[in-house]
Amino acid sequence: MQRKVFQLLVDNQAGVLSRISGLFSRRGYNIESITAGTTSNPKYTRITIVANGDEAILDQIEKQVGKLIDVRKVWELEPESSVYRELILIKIRATDTQRQAIVSVTDIFRAKIIDVDIDSMIIELTGNQSKIDAFINLLKGYEILEIARTGIAGLTRGSENITILE
Amino acid sequence: MLGADAIARCLLEEQVKVIFGYPGVAICPFFNSMLSVDIDRVLVRTEQNAAHMASGYARISGKVGVCVATSGPGATNLITGIATAYADSIPLVCITGQVNSEQLGSDVFQEADITGAVESFVKYSYLVKDADDIPRIFKEAFHIASTGRKGPVLIDVPIDIQNAPVGKFYYPSEVNLRTYKPTVKGHVVQIKKVIKAIEKAKRPIICAGGGIHLSNAAKELRDFAHKCGIPVVSTLMGLGVMPTDDPLYFGMVGNNGKSYANRAMNESDLTIMIGARVADRAISQPDLVMDNTVLVHIDVDPAEIGKNVGPHIPLVGDIKNILEDMEKYETDCSCGEWIDTLNEYKRNEPERKAPRKEYVDPAKFIAMLSDKLDDDAIYVADVGQNQMWSCGYHKVKNGRFLTSGGMGTMGYSIPAAIGARAAAPDRQIVAVCGDGSFQMSMMELATMQQHKLPVKIIIFHNGYLGLVREYQYNTYKAHYSVVDLSGSPDFGKLSAAYDVPFFRLENMDNASEVIDEFLSIKDPALMEIMIDPLDVVK
Numbered sequence: 001m002q003r004k005v006f007q008l009l010v011d012n013q014a015g016v017l018s019r020i021s022g023l024f025s026r027r028g029y030n031i032e033s034i035t036a037g038t039t040s041n042p043k044y045t046r047i048t049i050v051a052n053g054d055e056a057i058l059d060q061i062e063k064q065v066g067k068l069i070d071v072r073k074v075w076e077l078e079p080e081s082s083v084y085r086e087l088i089l090i091k092i093r094a095t096d097t098q099r100q101a102i103v104s105v106t107d108i109f110r111a112k113i114i115d116v117d118i119d120s121m122i123i124e125l126t127g128n129q130s131k132i133d134a135f136i137n138l139l140k141g142y143e144i145l146e147i148a149r150t151g152i153a154g155l156t157r158g159s160e161n162i163t164i165l166e
Numbered sequence: 167m168l169g170a171d172a173i174a175r176c177l178l179e180e181q182v183k184v185i186f187g188y189p190g191v192a193i194c195p196f197f198n199s200m201l202s203v204d205i206d207r208v209l210v211r212t213e214q215n216a217a218h219m220a221s222g223y224a225r226i227s228g229k230v231g232v233c234v235a236t237s238g239p240g241a242t243n244l245i246t247g248i249a250t251a252y253a254d255s256i257p258l259v260c261i262t263g264q265v266n267s268e269q270l271g272s273d274v275f276q277e278a279d280i281t282g283a284v285e286s287f288v289k290y291s292y293l294v295k296d297a298d299d300i301p302r303i304f305k306e307a308f309h310i311a312s313t314g315r316k317g318p319v320l321i322d323v324p325i326d327i328q329n330a331p332v333g334k335f336y337y338p339s340e341v342n343l344r345t346y347k348p349t350v351k352g353h354v355v356q357i358k359k360v361i362k363a364i365e366k367a368k369r370p371i372i373c374a375g376g377g378i379h380l381s382n383a384a385k386e387l388r389d390f391a392h393k394c395g396i397p398v399v400s401t402l403m404g405l406g407v408m409p410t411d412d413p414l415y416f417g418m419v420g421n422n423g424k425s426y427a428n429r430a431m432n433e434s435d436l437t438i439m440i441g442a443r444v445a446d447r448a449i450s451q452p453d454l455v456m457d458n459t460v461l462v463h464i465d466v467d468p469a470e471i472g473k474n475v476g477p478h479i480p481l482v483g484d485i486k487n488i489l490e491d492m493e494k495y496e497t498d499c500s501c502g503e504w505i506d507t508l509n510e511y512k513r514n515e516p517e518r519k520a521p522r523k524e525y526v527d528p529a530k531f532i533a534m535l536s537d538k539l540d541d542d543a544i545y546v547a548d549v550g551q552n553q554m555w556s557c558g559y560h561k562v563k564n565g566r567f568l569t570s571g572g573m574g575t576m577g578y579s580i581p582a583a584i585g586a587r588a589a590a591p592d593r594q595i596v597a598v599c600g601d602g603s604f605q606m607s608m609m610e611l612a613t614m615q616q617h618k619l620p621v622k623i624i625i626f627h628n629g630y631l632g633l634v635r636e637y638q639y640n641t642y643k644a645h646y647s648v649v650d651l652s653g654s655p656d657f658g659k660l661s662a663a664y665d666v667p668f669f670r671l672e673n674m675d676n677a678s679e680v681i682d683e684f685l686s687i688k689d690p691a692l693m694e695i696m697i698d699p700l701d702v703v704k
Binding site: 018069070 | 344346469
């Protein structure tokens with residue numbers, strides 16, 4: 001099993017996301033995360049998909065997605081030449097005695113505490129996959145009440161931008 | 167001009183000659199506008215068959231087939247036909263009526279989210295939101311359906327859009343789809359690699375698929391195979407690419423194919439797959455094919471390459487274009503010994519076990535029938551045992567063999583044959599079906615009579631859903647469940663009810679005379695042939 005991050009530039013119109021997610025579900029491809037948002041040009045939407053599978057499946061994903069008529073461009077965001085970020089919100093049980101220890105872990109990871117309640121707090125962390133995994137791992141000693149993850153957003157390094165579509 | 171008039175104009179611009187459809191309120195503005203254009207309108211008896219007729223029409227005319235249905239159940243009835251066309255890459259434009267735009271999503275009478283429902287069976291779909299978009303959308307739809315890997319496109323048109331005024335009608339001469347640019351020309355480096363591989367090969371084989379028909383490249387394939395002296399096998403969808411009696415043709419591959427065709431594939435040292443998707447019924451173990459052979463895969467759809475088997479030499483492009491390019495090279499493959507071996511295998515193919523004498527032998531019957539058919543006859547096989555026997559024993563000359571390959575949709579043969587008739591008024595057309603598949607579309611006898619689109623129909627009557635019965639015999643020790651077709655009508659009386667001449671063949675004794683008579687009368691005609699209920703495919 002491998003993991004790949006694909007980036008898609010698609011026409012910003014109704015039904016595109018359902019065509020893409022429908023393709024994944026009917027062909028049985030595994031999506032780890034999918035994020036979508038408009039680009040600097042409101043005509044287009046950028047979609048970032050993290051998918052799992054063997055080499056052949058990942059190759060098929062790229063080709064089949066590329067066949068969709070609304071998809072302007074699809075390519076792999078290779079780790080060396082791209083940056084990825086994900087945002088995560090963690091709600092954690094934090095009693096008086098635990099609070100200070102959690103705050104110091106939070107500081108080390110440059111995460112932010114964005115809400116504190118009598119016996120819980122919510123921490124916000126932005127980072128790449130390994131940073132987020134390491135952070136969650138460190139918090140395992142505490143009682144994690146909720147996790148919300150946004151999925152990966154990513155960009156290719158360098159000055160290339162949306163104007164390649166024009 | 168209203169939206170509906172604009173649609174009719176678009177069909178004229180696309181030189182559509184005939185549409186197959188079924189009206190309902192939500193598509194009535196369109197049918198009203200059709201009164202003022204010179205395009206034939208065929209009323210089917212159920213919407214599924216409108217799509218099948220459009221499919222038969224498209225496959226014979228080489229043009230896009232058009233079918234039309236109303237909103238809700240009309241649209242959902244089309245789905246099986248659309249899926250059937252999608253599986254075999256048949257170009258269709260399917261037009262559906264839809265409820266008022268403002269009421270979309272509120273579950274009003276006869277509302278169905280058809281663009282959502284057909285999502286996985288179409289190349290693309292449109293929900294028209296502005297009547298002024300109609301010309302652009304139709305231009306795009308016909309373009310998408312008929313280029314690259316062909317397939318169905320659906321256009322859903324709410325009734326208020328059909329009734330909305332359209333400003334100036336302007337039909338675009340070109341489409342502007344920047345992301346949709348199918349590769350036509352094969353890459354010259356890859357072509358040279360293929361030529362080199364052919365020169366090196368001692369035991370080459372071409373496996374010809376349905377893509378060759380879709381690219382209208384049968385002639386180019388024959389020329390290429392003969393020029394290089396490479397033997398050819400075909401898939402189910404590729405049948406008819408070569409005449410069955412061509413000295414370089416070695417039958418159909420697959421689990422229902424000829425064993426000598428499969429041996430040819432297994433023992434080759436160079437396999438050239440052309441317009442075939444290496445599907446499970448043709449190549450059951452794609453990995454094995456790769457073991458001893460250099461695999462070349464030529465297809466217009468890059469996603470097919472590497473989907474089921476990873477080729478050594480991929481070549482993307484339109485097959486006709488690629489074959490024309492390849493013909494320019496001087497290649498000669500001196501593989502006479504290999505062809506001798508294949509002929510030896512062919513001679514040693516075991517004969518099929520004949521059924522009991524009191525019944526018609528389907529293999530002999532089909533062979534006899536095809537000998538008597540015109541050179542360019544169109545033979546449409548349904549799905550089931552009749553289909554397997556047909557692909558095993560029908561000898562294609564310069565005609566066509568049509569069937570539902572990818573989806574295996576029962577009831578395909580009669581509507582597809584009627585659609586083919588609309589495309590080829592003067593050719594001999596025979597639909598072959600079982601007593602099961604016949605009853606799935608026998609209502610279309612009325613369509614055939616009403617619209618003077620007569621075809622010849624042969625029913626293989628064994629009183630069972632034969633292929634499933636055979637499967638239950640082998641898998642469930644002959645515990646038959648829901649395969650007995652008792653209760654079927656008297657097909658003779660049914661023919662009389664539709665005013666169609668009827669023939670019945672009990673056994674092989676007078677087969678030749680009955681077939682002669684059946685073929686000699688002017689269409690339409692229906693023949694019932696009695697098959698041993700326990701007869702099996704092989």
